[in-house]
Amino acid sequence: MSESETHSLDLVQRLLVSFLVGGVIGMVDCVLGIYVVTTARQQLPPDSVIGLWVMTGVVGLAGAAVVLLLNRRKPYHPLVLIGLLPMAVAGYLLFS
Numbered sequence: 001m002s003e004s005e006t007h008s009l010d011l012v013q014r015l016l017v018s019f020l021v022g023g024v025i026g027m028v029d030c031v032l033g034i035y036v037v038t039t040a041r042q043q044l045p046p047d048s049v050i051g052l053w054v055m056t057g058v059v060g061l062a063g064a065a066v067v068l069l070l071n072r073r074k075p076y077h078p079l080v081l082i083g084l085l086p087m088a089v090a091g092y093l094l095f096s
Helices: 003-043 046-070 078-095
Strands: none
Touching: 003 046, 003 078, 046 078
16 A cells, blocks of 8 residues: 555544544534523523533533544644534523
């Protein structure tokens, strides 16, 4: 196998794994945010709702950091803030 084929295969593997990891963790993060806004607000005490809301941000940041690490970037890259989008949307809907 040539050098360019090896590099191309490595790129495809990293993109595929980062897409799968980002999709799974992003889905968990979005579902947690939807749960906080819809069901948890009526069934749980306010401190538990805020705790789940914070966990939405933690899971999102962790997922974004893992995707960045898979793509050989630093985990404190500014793109890690994309992981806070579900928390921001849930916070807007929760506190407005």
